[in-house]
Amino acid sequence: MLRLVLLLIVIVGVAGYFTRPTEAVMREGADAVLSDPSNISEGLEGIGATIAGDRAYSNYYVAAKYDVTLDGTPVVSCWGAFQQVKCSRQADTRTGG
Numbered sequence: 001m002l003r004l005v006l007l008l009i010v011i012v013g014v015a016g017y018f019t020r021p022t023e024a025v026m027r028e029g030a031d032a033v034l035s036d037p038s039n040i041s042e043g044l045e046g047i048g049a050t051i052a053g054d055r056a057y058s059n060y061y062v063a064a065k066y067d068v069t070l071d072g073t074p075v076v077s078c079w080g081a082f083q084q085v086k087c088s089r090q091a092d093t094r095t096g097g
Contacts, residue, residue, distance in 0.1 A: 016062030021080035023057040026066035029085040030055070030076045034068070042089065049075045
C-alpha cells in the first residue's frame, strides 16, 4: 500500500513538472487582471504597472508564481500548476501617515 502511495506521489510530481505554466501564460493571466479594474484607482494602478511595473516569474518545479509590483507594492499575484493559472489583485497594504 505504501508503495502505491509513493508511486502516485511520483506520478503527480512528474505530471506537475511537465504541465507547469510558462512565463508567457502567467503574463497573460496577470495582464487580464490588470486590464479589468473595478474602480478608477485600480485602473490608474493597472496602467502604471503595465508601463513601469516590475514582473517576476518564480519556478517551483511543479508550480509557478508570477508577481507584478509597482514601486515595491504588489499589484497582481498569480499561481499556476497543471496548466491552470489563478491571478488576483493584491489589496493595497500602504497606510496613510
